[in-house]
Amino acid sequence: MPDQCGVAPTHTIRIEREKDMALRDLLDQAREIEGYLTEIRHRIHRNPELGFQETKTTALIREEISRLGLEIQPLELDTGVVAVLRGKGAGPETVTGLRADMDALPITERTGLPYASRNQGVMHACGHDGHVALLLGAARLLSGLSDRFSGMVKFLFQPAEELLTGARAMIDAGCLRDPVPERIIAAHGWPNIEAGKVGVLGGPAMASADKFLVRLKGRGGHGAYPHRAMDPVLAAAHTVTAMQGIISRETDALEQAVVSVCTMEAGRAFNVIPGEALLGGTVRCMREGLQKDIRGRLERVVKGTAAAFGCEGSLEWTELVPVLVNDPELTRTVEETAREMLGKCWVRTGSKNSPGPAWVRKISPYTLGKSLAGSCFVWGWQCRAKTGSLFITINSISQTALSRWGRP
Numbered sequence: 001m002p003d004q005c006g007v008a009p010t011h012t013i014r015i016e017r018e019k020d021m022a023l024r025d026l027l028d029q030a031r032e033i034e035g036y037l038t039e040i041r042h043r044i045h046r047n048p049e050l051g052f053q054e055t056k057t058t059a060l061i062r063e064e065i066s067r068l069g070l071e072i073q074p075l076e077l078d079t080g081v082v083a084v085l086r087g088k089g090a091g092p093e094t095v096t097g098l099r100a101d102m103d104a105l106p107i108t109e110r111t112g113l114p115y116a117s118r119n120q121g122v123m124h125a126c127g128h129d130g131h132v133a134l135l136l137g138a139a140r141l142l143s144g145l146s147d148r149f150s151g152m153v154k155f156l157f158q159p160a161e162e163l164l165t166g167a168r169a170m171i172d173a174g175c176l177r178d179p180v181p182e183r184i185i186a187a188h189g190w191p192n193i194e195a196g197k198v199g200v201l202g203g204p205a206m207a208s209a210d211k212f213l214v215r216l217k218g219r220g221g222h223g224a225y226p227h228r229a230m231d232p233v234l235a236a237a238h239t240v241t242a243m244q245g246i247i248s249r250e251t252d253a254l255e256q257a258v259v260s261v262c263t264m265e266a267g268r269a270f271n272v273i274p275g276e277a278l279l280g281g282t283v284r285c286m287r288e289g290l291q292k293d294i295r296g297r298l299e300r301v302v303k304g305t306a307a308a309f310g311c312e313g314s315l316e317w318t319e320l321v322p323v324l325v326n327d328p329e330l331t332r333t334v335e336e337t338a339r340e341m342l343g344k345c346w347v348r349t350g351s352k353n354s355p356g357p358a359w360v361r362k363i364s365p366y367t368l369g370k371s372l373a374g375s376c377f378v379w380g381w382q383c384r385a386k387t388g389s390l391f392i393t394i395n396s397i398s399q400t401a402l403s404r405w406g407r408p
Helices: 018-032 034-047 056-068 128-143 166-172 233-249 288-308 330-340 390-405
Strands: 082-087 097-100 152-158 183-194 196-201 203-205 209-217 256-264 274-284 310-322 323-328 347-350 373-382
Touching: 018 034, 018 128, 034 056, 034 128, 056 082, 056 152, 056 166, 056 233, 082 128, 097 347, 128 152, 128 183, 128 274, 152 166, 183 196, 183 330, 196 233, 196 330, 209 233, 209 288, 233 274, 288 310, 323 330, 323 373, 330 347, 330 373, 347 373
Parallel strands: 097 152, 097 183, 183 373, 196 347
Antiparallel strands: 082 152, 196 373, 203 323, 209 274, 209 310, 256 274
């Protein structure tokens, strides 16, 4: 294994024992499909699609999966794909899921790249084109190795991750039924980690994401006669300030949570006090119980502050995704496999490598929830020098881990 951490891994692994020949063979096969993975990623990048509109991406995935001879399972959604690969080896009949997201963002691309987006106003700015390529690469590698593992691998291509509703829709459409996965592994590119490195974290790893809308109803009037009105704008301003006390004064300093007001709407005319003001924002937490507590505190602050200024306040709350909790045992397996594949210095652990509450949602904990073990790891995108293919690395990690579970 390489022991220098200053440059990206070259995937030229020194084999010290005969048992490691399988690892070398796997990496050689991965290198052979590097061009295929790059071409797939560029095709998807050129044709980005927003959540629940990924029809062309779905068609591309289905076409590639069909070429491999995998079983495509019915899904009661217009976009998204679920496919199953059955192992032919002897051993336990376990079911392992591998998951990737596939939607793009409403962003105009100005990179000037030859494979830049052709869909005006839509771009794969979050790397989901690479995620799909990774999972297709894993499917291609594993389909050629089906005699080396038992059980089944379930490939989950999830739509609408950016909308925070795709995972729930997939589950409701039956993606976790027949067969039911015992474990699911997900991965996501992460710009705060150097290219070529993998980040893992067991336990709470990614924050819950909820959104709220506050309505403050007052009594409109002329700006020259504020004493004749009940000003919801003033109430809104004080409400925003009061909300910050929920974290700084009512939440344990060792907890991780965020309350952010991101939109304010009130009135149109410069000299008219409006009758209503709206505040919109998001709450992120790293513990399920705290998530519920903050909702109650927020409602109390909204109503109390509004009343102090003669207005009426109400809170509309939308639960989006819960806290993602990585299964510790499964995460250790991912970590050990990554160290085996890449070398010790290419694997980072701990909270600094986790997106935490600052990261907007991402891999849905619905699929990594309470009824099955799940782990989401991240790999580095931060490029300071020319690096080798990360696709080879991640696909190899997935296959090695599966070989452990699928053998006696």
